[in-house]
Amino acid sequence: MSEKELDIISQYNEVKRANMDKIVLFKIGAFYEIIGNDAIKIAPILNLKETSKKYRGQMFPMCGFPVGAQSEYVRRLLENGFSIVIVNEKEISGKVKQKRERFVSDIVTPSISHLQEEFSYSQNSSYIASIGMLNKNAAILFIDISVGESFIEYCLPNRDSLMKKLFLYEAKEVLIKDDFPVNIDIFGINVIRISNSMICENDCIQNINGVQNLTHSEKMLFWQVLCYIENINPDVKFSINSIEKRYNHNQIYIPTSTILNLNIASDKIRNNNTLFYLLNKTLTPMGARMLKSILTQPKQININERLDIIEYLIRKEDLMNDIAQNLRNIYDFDRLIFRLINKTPNKNDFIKFIQSIYHSVELINVLLLERLFISEINIASSYGKQIFQEISSIIPYSDNIEFQDYDIPLDKIKAISDIIRDNIVLIKKISNFIGVIDTLYSLSFCSKENNWVRPQIIENDEIYIKNGYHPIYKSLFSDTKVVENDYISDKKNRTFIITGTNMSGKSLYLKQVGLICFMSQIGCYVPCSEMKIGKLSAIISRIGGFDAMEDGKSTFYVELEEIADMIYHADDNSLCLIDELGRGASFEDGLEISTKVLVHLHKYAKTRVLCSSHIYQITELEGKISGITNYHFKANINIHGTLEFTYLLEKGTAKQSILKEIARIAGIPEFFWNQDNIADNEDMKS
Ligand SMILES: Nc1ncnc2c1ncn2[C@@H]1O[C@H](COP(=O)(O)OP(=O)(O)OP(=O)(O)O)[C@@H](O)[C@H]1O
Numbered sequence: 126m127s128e129k130e131l132d133i134i135s136q137y138n139e140v141k142r143a144n145m146d147k148i149v150l151f152k153i154g155a156f157y158e159i160i161g162n163d164a165i166k167i168a169p170i171l172n173l174k175e176t177s178k179k180y181r182g183q184m185f186p187m188c189g190f191p192v193g194a195q196s197e198y199v200r201r202l203l204e205n206g207f208s209i210v211i212v213n214e215k216e217i218s219g220k221v222k223q224k225r226e227r228f229v230s231d232i233v234t235p236s237i238s239h240l241q242e243e244f245s246y247s248q249n250s251s252y253i254a255s256i257g258m259l260n261k262n263a264a265i266l267f268i269d270i271s272v273g274e275s276f277i278e279y280c281l282p283n284r285d286s287l288m289k290k291l292f293l294y295e296a297k298e299v300l301i302k303d304d305f306p307v308n309i310d311i312f313g314i315n316v317i318r319i320s321n322s323m324i325c326e327n328d329c330i331q332n333i334n335g336v337q338n339l340t341h342s343e344k345m346l347f348w349q350v351l352c353y354i355e356n357i358n359p360d361v362k363f364s365i366n367s368i369e370k371r372y373n374h375n376q377i378y379i380p381t382s383t384i385l386n387l388n389i390a391s392d393k394i395r396n397n398n399t400l401f402y403l404l405n406k407t408l409t410p411m412g413a414r415m416l417k418s419i420l421t422q423p424k425q426i427n428i429n430e431r432l433d434i435i436e437y438l439i440r441k442e443d444l445m446n447d448i449a450q451n452l453r454n455i456y457d458f459d460r461l462i463f464r465l466i467n468k469t470p471n472k473n474d475f476i477k478f479i480q481s482i483y484h485s486v487e488l489i490n491v492l493l494l495e496r497l498f499i500s501e502i503n504i505a506s507s508y509g510k511q512i513f514q515e516i517s518s519i520i521p522y523s524d525n526i527e528f529q530d531y532d533i534p535l536d537k538i539k540a541i542s543d544i545i546r547d548n549i550v551l552i553k554k555i556s557n558f559i560g561v562i563d564t565l566y567s568l569s570f571c572s573k574e575n576n577w578v579r580p581q582i583i584e585n586d587e588i589y590i591k592n593g594y595h596p597i598y599k600s601l602f603s604d605t606k607v608v609e610n611d612y613i614s615d616k617k618n619r620t621f622i623i624t625g626t627n628m629s630g631k632s633l634y635l636k637q638v639g640l641i642c643f644m645s646q647i648g649c650y651v652p653c654s655e656m657k658i659g660k661l662s663a664i665i666s667r668i669g670g671f672d673a674m675e676d677g678k679s680t681f682y683v684e685l686e687e688i689a690d691m692i693y694h695a696d697d698n699s700l701c702l703i704d705e706l707g708r709g710a711s712f713e714d715g716l717e718i719s720t721k722v723l724v725h726l727h728k729y730a731k732t733r734v735l736c737s738s739h740i741y742q743i744t745e746l747e748g749k750i751s752g753i754t755n756y757h758f759k760a761n762i763n764i765h766g767t768l769e770f771t772y773l774l775e776k777g778t779a780k781q782s783i784l785k786e787i788a789r790i791a792g793i794p795e796f797f798w799n800q801d802n803i804a805d806n807e808d809m810k811s
Pocket residue numbers: 606607608609625626627628629630631632633634772
């Protein structure tokens with residue numbers, strides 16, 4: 126074995142041993158090589174050819190890419206949740222011949238990567254999730270150090286509830302104590318275990334707004350993050366402005382499972398399947414992040430105030446064009462600040478900053494001329510103008526400046542960075558304002574593009590949806606005819622029991638009512654021809670769909686947990702969606718639990734319920750309790766012997782099982798039904 130081979134493998138092993146949870150990119154000549162299990166893991170993800178190489182007489186799997194392609198591959202690895210160690214090499218001259226020494230030049234994780242523009246892989250939030258126990262619940266601190274955002278969420282301390290939260294916010298790095306009782310190892314999420322002895326309880330979090338209200342266990346979540354970052358890169362600096370405890374006091378109660386089941390913000394297979402994807406016409410990273418947070422954590426807002434702005438914007442096409450023109454030239458203020466306080470910005474960042482501040486002021490001026498009420502505008506206007514003036518005194522602004530070709534001398538760069546550093550708080554306020562405007566622009570653009578209508582916000586508890594349709598389904602299958610349906614619920618008609626054969630349209634209908642109501646609550650136009658609705662306190666669903674995550678628990682148990690949540694939170698101002706309760710139970714258990722739940726929600730919680738079911742006996746509640754009404758979706762067998770669905774919601778109960786007709790269409794032969802079910806006597810005797 127050559128000296129050189131020995132050298133490489135021992136250097137590699139040394140780095141890998143210290144970084145077991147990261148992918149090691151090992152520079153050998155003009156390539157970065159990935160060796161061993163790392164290669165097996167990532168070759169398919171990066172579309173690299175997996176080969177093998179012989180070291181010390183042993184074959185190792187490996188793959189690699191040219192050094193010039195580094196940033197592209199690093200970004201793809203980060204996007205997939207991997208943390209990376211980059212090992213570079215330098216020549217050192219030995220006594221006899223040149224030798225190569227390798228050294229760790231960079232450790233990049235999904236949250237820290239935004240320090241370098243070339244590795245900044247996404248404009249979305251990049252959260253670290255720090256998890257701990259808080260009494261009998263789990264608490265998760267989500268923190269994005271690159272935009273200075275943090276909040277704490279609470280959930281049951283089981284794998285299912287935790288996974289849903291991590292999935293919703295797309296956390297890629299998860300920190301837990303090494304004795305944390307729940308196993309949450311899953312592909313695409315880097316779980317880092319931290320031992321008690323590593324954590325240092327220090328005061329440096331005292332300056333964060335809201336930290337005074339945190340318990341010791343909640344502060345521990347911060348210390349876990351500090352300990353983790355310190356370990357990766359002790360020089361990283363970040364500033365967090367405030368910490369929000371999300372207990373849902375001033376929010377509409379929408380549990381994470383509902384946000385996932387209604388495809389509001391995250392889809393584990395395709396991301397074009399979500400309401401976020403449909404609504405996201407934002408033109409800045411600040412806008413996209415704000416829209417996502419409105420969808421994942423909808424706050425109680427003055428709905429009409431937001432709708433007024435959207436209506437105004439929809440009517441004024443020229444104004445929309447002016448807004449878009451300015452937004453397109455505004456870059457990520459937050460991440461620029463992150464790079465600046467870490468002294469890693471490049472010239473491009475400064476040029477983008479000047480351009481962004483100029484266009485922010487332009488945008489504010491355009492908006493000030495309009496008769497629009499946007500609460501943050503006056504603050505943003507005075508701060509924006511102040512910073513713009515300071516910068517103009519260094520680089521005089523000219524209207525037709527070509528920023529791409531612009532070269533700023535070093536002393537001016539220094540002067541501008543001083544201005545930014547002195548005004549971080551103000552710039553964050555401008556950045557927040559741009560997020561607000563961009564979100565309003567996006568909602569208006571979508572509402573107009575899709576011909577949605579303004580919901581009428583009323584004081585009573587009626588919900589009236591005329592000709593509603595599922596907005597995501599319609600946009601995904603634009604060449605399919607989508608059948609529109611009404612949903613009209615008032616005091617007399619609060620609980621809908623919906624029957625119908627498989628594939629007849631029950632689930633889609635439930636989800637569409639949920640989504641339309643949700644959209645109205647965030648102040649967006651809605652996909653129907655007319656809508657009236659009041660303020661809702663909660664939208665809660667029990668819809669299957671995340672069963673893969675529920676391993677280790679029976680489907681029925683998860684159903685019951687979600688029903689418990691529904692019983693706890695539903696009131697006369699909420700909407701409950703139940704898709705086939707009791708699927709995982711025996712018929713008798715299914716009927717009993719469905720009946721009890723419906724009676725409770727209807728009679729005692731006095732909430733609105735839409736419940737689909739294959740248990741036809743449940744429809745007997747109609748007539749026994751006033752306000753419960755049966756609806757159904759029809760299926761007909763046409764003259765060619767194929768099933769036809771109308772997808773039209775009608776009053777009454779569906780024709781009971783057409784199992785045999787469906788089975789015949791699926792190819793099950795007629796004789797199958799005539800065979801004896803009872804064991805043959807001859808077989809029993811033997
Ligand atoms: N209103 C509609 N317009 C057009 N197509 C529809 C409509 N509703 C449902 N469909 C089509 O029918 C398919 C099945 O609908 P859905 O999943 O709602 O059925 P289901 O009654 O819940 O079935 P199951 O009982 O098997 O769960 C949808 O994927 C869609 O392709």
